[in-house]
Amino acid sequence: MTIRAADENDGSVLLQVKVSIVGSEPVIWRLLEVDSSLTLDNVHNIIQTAVGWRDSHLHSFTDTDPFVRLRAVNGQVPEPRRWVSEDLLEDSDDDLPETDWRLGQVLTPESGPLFYEYDFGDSWIHRVELTGSLPRPSGAPRARLLDGALRAPLEDSGGIGGYHDLLDALANPNHDEHEDLKAWVTWTAGPWQEFDPERLDIDDVNHELALLFPAPSANEPGPGSESLIQELAHRLPPGIRRDFRSYLAAADLDGPSTVDAATAEAMVAPYLWLARRIGGDGLPLTAAGWLPPAVVHEAMTELGWAKNWIGNANREDQTLPVLQLRESAQRLGLIRKIKGRLVLTAALKRLLDDPAGLWLILARALAHRHRHDSGRDAVLLLLLEVAAGRRTVWEDYLDAVAFGLSALGWRTRIGAELPPETVEALLHEPREVLSNLGVFHDGGGTQTATIVTQPGQSFARAALHS
Known part of the structure; x- marks a missing residue:
């Protein structure tokens, strides 16, 4: 996803924001600078990128700690505000559209932290705290990772408790499920990066964040480039x-x-x-549309395939190496069949x-x-x-x-x-x-x-x- 670059004169500031996964021990956290003018749907993309999630589940923001029971004020319990994506708005009359609210509106020195929940099944709760702010210099990145610790938990690992249990099992070769969980981790983490719970590459994260906000350029690549x-x-x-x-x-x-x-x-x-x-001049095929037997035999002999082949190697429909060669040459656009001939x-x-x-x-x-x-x-x-x-x-x-x-x-x-x-x-x-x-x-x-x-x-x- 690419986010349109902001107007350099929009008067926004950079908010220094600490994002930490509630319940993680040691704490999985990120310290970010984020443009205050960004709407919450963009902040969602930033958190996904900075923490290392795969954006395969639902999410929401709220201004109320989900682990704290609200107390009545003047006999009424205040309603927490909740910001969600357009998909979730269809099923709710009380939620707010995350596309209409800017980070600077909802995260202020007076407001207290935000809470970002990802995956309503595993319920990964992120505490989003404002730690400082500064004017946004012209040309400054709209989002940048300053510091942090540990990689994101594995998706679908059962929430923070399940993830901790998983790490314990991986560290214990005598655990009953050690080998099965190792195989699951290998598949879930994927073939492109070995799973390492300690890994966080700040430069890699900032490279991806920069791609969310490409600078306007007259030489910007066009479609197909x-x-x-x-x-x-x-x-x-x-x-x-x-x-x-x-x-x-x-x-x-x-x-x-x-x-x-x-x-x-x-x-x-x-x-x-x-x-x-x-x-x-082309090559005539048989009446049934096959290569002539003599040509099939020539191919198997001259290409050195006959020595490993059992059979007469003279009928194309029964000689797979030649059949596959001819069919792949057609698929690759090298030859065509026209009126009973290969050309x-x-x-x-x-x-x-x-x-x-x-x-x-x-x-x-x-x-x-x-x-x-x-x-x-x-x-x-x-x-x-x-x-x-x-x-x-x-x-x-x-x-x-x-x-x-x-x-x-x-x-x-x-x-x-x-x-x-x-x-x-x-x-x-x-x-x-x-x-x-x-x-x-x-x-x-x-x-x-x-x-x-x-x-x-x-x-x-x-x-x-x-």
Whole structure:
């Protein structure tokens, strides 16, 4: 989410605000400078970003301590004020719209603290205290983290008591649920940042806060100017986005994204063989629409696939390596089927003697050609993992992509997280392409081990930069 920059002459001040999670021990806290003119919906985004939540639950603000019983004044118990999002306003006549109230209106030296509740099930209560103020200099950040301690609790860990119990269990290898909880933490924290309850990177937080309030610029990037992976990052919830950007930095996406001519020719060999075999005049298919048996046999022999194949290897419908190669070449826009013949696209005709150019075209096609947006996101997440080169078994790639798709909001029609078989299906075709290119050691497409080669990492970087 991006928030429009303020008018530099709006007369606002910077409020120094301490946000602490009630009941945490040791205290999880943040000290912030926040523009007093910001409305509470923006303050919600700031707290989410600064603390490290994932903005996946409801929230509200109130000016009354939820742990203190209100006393009657002149025989009447005062009604606490509560500010909520538009979604919650539909079900209430008493709540106030958080979009209409500025922080400076509700948090003053006379008002006492605010209380921000996140996730009405786990009930994470944040005490928001005013500790000082100063005039806002021209150009000063509208929100900045000054100091703090500890990372945010894990979402859905059962409130502050449940989170403390979780930390105790993780610290005790003899705990009955130690291993199960470790696995749950690994999945919940995600593949991009190892869970560390002590971790707080102030620079990372301030980078994300700055992205909420981009300075006006005549040279501001227009639509479509972001890289594929940057666009993906901007769609993630704040707490996950920080971890994702840290992972991007460690993945060295600015590393080599080209290969020498000989390596390119070796990698694109299956596609180049098929293109040259089709030739400029095209290749007639059988009456049933398959490659001729002689061509299937040639492919299996000349590409070195026959030695690991059981059977005659001369019928395309029964020879998966050739069938998958032909189908992926069609999906990637390299060849077309017209009137019973396979023909080369104009772009591929120009690349029959340019393996390096074909290598780059394949990288671009893998990143950009997709049937559905979910498939696009799955491919980009897979390419990121390939570029990072950290995973060694296919199941780890699946877990990382599944987590990313969930974080991006992909769900089944009934609102459930995507099951493993759906994620596997989304990655089936791109995995075939990567396997054809020799991106993985041991063949990748048929082996459990999927260790990435250095040229494979370069291919993934080229795809992500395309």
